[in-house]
Amino acid sequence: MTHTLGRPDFELIAGWIEPGHRVLDLGCGDGSLLRHLIDVRGVQGVGVEIDDANVLAAIKNGINVIQGNLERGLDEFADQAFDHVVLSRTLQTVRHTEGILREMLRIGREAVVSFPNFAYHKNLRAVLDGRMPVSEDLPYQWYDSPNVRFFTLLDFEDLCTKMGLIIRERHVLDEDGNIVAGEDHREVSFLGSLAVYRLTQSR
Amino acid sequence: MPGQSVGVVEAQRAHFDQPLNLRSGGVLPVYDLVYETYGTLNAAKSNAILVCHALSGHHHVAGHYADDPDNIGWWDNIIGPGRPLDTDKFFIVGLNNLGGCHGSTGPSSPNPATGKLWGADFPMVAVIDWVHAQARLADLLGIDTWAAVMGGSLGGMQALRWSVTYPERVRNAIVIAAAPKLSAQNIAFNDVARQAILTDPDFHGGHYYEHNTRPSRGLRLARMLGHITYLSDDQMGEKFGRDLRNEEFSYGFGVEFEVESYLRYQGDKFAGYFDANTYLLMTKALDYFDPSREDNGDLTATMARSKANFLIASFTTDWRFTPARSKEMVAALLANGRNVSYAEIDLNFGHDSFLMDDAHYHAVVEAYLRNIKL
Numbered sequence: 001m002t003h004t005l006g007r008p009d010f011e012l013i014a015g016w017i018e019p020g021h022r023v024l025d026l027g028c029g030d031g032s033l034l035r036h037l038i039d040v041r042g043v044q045g046v047g048v049e050i051d052d053a054n055v056l057a058a059i060k061n062g063i064n065v066i067q068g069n070l071e072r073g074l075d076e077f078a079d080q081a082f083d084h085v086v087l088s089r090t091l092q093t094v095r096h097t098e099g100i101l102r103e104m105l106r107i108g109r110e111a112v113v114s115f116p117n118f119a120y121h122k123n124l125r126a127v128l129d130g131r132m133p134v135s136e137d138l139p140y141q142w143y144d145s146p147n148v149r150f151f152t153l154l155d156f157e158d159l160c161t162k163m164g165l166i167i168r169e170r171h172v173l174d175e176d177g178n179i180v181a182g183e184d185h186r187e188v189s190f191l192g193s194l195a196v197y198r199l200t201q202s203r
Numbered sequence: 204m205p206g207q208s209v210g211v212v213e214a215q216r217a218h219f220d221q222p223l224n225l226r227s228g229g230v231l232p233v234y235d236l237v238y239e240t241y242g243t244l245n246a247a248k249s250n251a252i253l254v255c256h257a258l259s260g261h262h263h264v265a266g267h268y269a270d271d272p273d274n275i276g277w278w279d280n281i282i283g284p285g286r287p288l289d290t291d292k293f294f295i296v297g298l299n300n301l302g303g304c305h306g307s308t309g310p311s312s313p314n315p316a317t318g319k320l321w322g323a324d325f326p327m328v329a330v331i332d333w334v335h336a337q338a339r340l341a342d343l344l345g346i347d348t349w350a351a352v353m354g355g356s357l358g359g360m361q362a363l364r365w366s367v368t369y370p371e372r373v374r375n376a377i378v379i380a381a382a383p384k385l386s387a388q389n390i391a392f393n394d395v396a397r398q399a400i401l402t403d404p405d406f407h408g409g410h411y412y413e414h415n416t417r418p419s420r421g422l423r424l425a426r427m428l429g430h431i432t433y434l435s436d437d438q439m440g441e442k443f444g445r446d447l448r449n450e451e452f453s454y455g456f457g458v459e460f461e462v463e464s465y466l467r468y469q470g471d472k473f474a475g476y477f478d479a480n481t482y483l484l485m486t487k488a489l490d491y492f493d494p495s496r497e498d499n500g501d502l503t504a505t506m507a508r509s510k511a512n513f514l515i516a517s518f519t520t521d522w523r524f525t526p527a528r529s530k531e532m533v534a535a536l537l538a539n540g541r542n543v544s545y546a547e548i549d550l551n552f553g554h555d556s557f558l559m560d561d562a563h564y565h566a567v568v569e570a571y572l573r574n575i576k577l
Binding site: 022044046052055056058059060062063064065066067068075076077078081 | 514530533534537538540542543544545546547548549563566567570571573574
């Protein structure tokens with residue numbers, strides 16, 4: 001997926017990352033997130049990207065980018081080689097959801113995952129109106145979407161529990177990038193268009 | 204292709220009379236290296252790129268000769284003003300490696316000890332020996348540190364070797380269609396090629412020059428075999444299929460299928476200009492290449508000695524050095540926290556893809572080089 005500059009989740013993710021940390025961005029697009037993290041946090045960054053044009057764009061951006069398919073494993077990365085492994089707006093495009101989450105926490109101390117929340121009220125509204133949702137965070141038509149997994153943030157949290165993953169932090173954003181706060185999970189899910197999580201392995 | 208050729212070029216010759224101790228235990232007391240340069244070395248001497256050649260390559264990398272305009276360098280499509288190796292920015296050096304047959308000291312050069320041609324007595328040269336010789340050429344040219352050392356196939360292996368043998372002298376290594384060491388299958392193909400030469404009755408134990416002959420049949424077979432491994436199955440299928448030169452089978456052993464015609468032509472052409480002893484030496488240098496041997500096979504430990512940034516590229520249809528082989532190098536560099544980018548380029552020309560003029564491939568190399576600070 002292609003990152004666009006100035007995305008609100010960039011700032012959130014940057015806030016979780018210490019200067020000098022080693023960061024792996026899976027599905028790094030043109031390398032904008034890593035460029036941002038290098039510029040504002042001085043991280044050591046590596047991206048993985050499948051698309052030729054994005055690989056070229058990332059190299060132009062001066063990013064370390066490894067061309068590869070997330071679905072085929074990440075064997076070239078050693079255990080615990082990174083402080084953070086980021087999967088930004090890409091989890092819904094990956095078929096082997098559990099596999100990729102386990103790989104992220106094999107390679108990294110911490111996983112940072114963001115994804116569009118299918119239970120966002122505008123998405124629900126679209127479905128009630130008889131249409132698949134198209135929004136800022138789900139910018140595709142049904143016939144050209146790279147998305148293969150459709151889930152909500154509550155579904156994701158159930159999976160984390162099943163897998164024994166610890167949610168260290170969660171931020172939910174609306175379509176304008178404003179933080180959605182609240183105690184009621186269903187309400188947050190209803191109001192949130194994009195969810196961003198920090199995960200670690202249980203010990 | 205965008206950009207321009209470098210135009211008319213001239214080969215130069217450098218003589219070295221400081222003996223070179225070789226990995227095999229042999230010594231070259233004196234030797235010559237022929238080389239070409241394109242572009243201008245800047246005042247800071249920070250813009251030099253060394254282009255290393257593969258098995259059958261040489262110093263004529265780009266441009267053409269004034270008296271031989273059809274003799275175009277083997278990697279002309281990537282070098283020149285406005286091309287990825289932009290001669291308006293970089294100073295490019297290409298040379299013929301020791302043991303070669305294009306002007307640098309090799310088996311077909313005179314042995315100063317005997318006055319006769321070296322022939323089979325030419326010592327076995329390894330990739331590390333080439334790198335040491337290239338370092339002396341760099342000294343001669345006043346180049347302390349290469350902006351980049353690059354090459355495809357065996358040329359890429361030299362770039363890898365440079366980065367661990369002279370880590371302070373290589374800022375970037377561009378390793379294309381290469382491997383950190385040969386597989387059993389790679390060595391097997393090389394050995395069949397060598398056997399074709401060694402068992403040719405005209406080989407005379409490598410001293411065929413004295414018999415005024417050359418093992419052309421063996422060299423031709425070696426090249427035909429090698430050539431098959433440079434191409435992809437799909438490409439051969441598209442290019443030749445089962446096409447016949449004549450419409451009907453002739454039920455004989457002459458040239459019938461187009462692919463036979465092509466291979467025989469390639470074999471004959473190669474046997475006409477290349478030296479069999481050089482072919483033997485180059486294939487052995489490939490077989491022996493394994494920098495990780497110094498670290499008990501631990502490539503990660505080997506790459507810890509490198510300080511360069513890396514661009515590694517492979518081609519999807521290259522079955523000689525597959526993308527997986529390039530990823531071994533990527534993994535070893537990542538494990539050391541080195542800067543590395545890796546592109547897996549979808550091109551249909553097998554191992555030979557690295558020589559092709561492909562827009563995406565060249566854009567990747569150009570983008571990487573553009574970010575090098577001089």
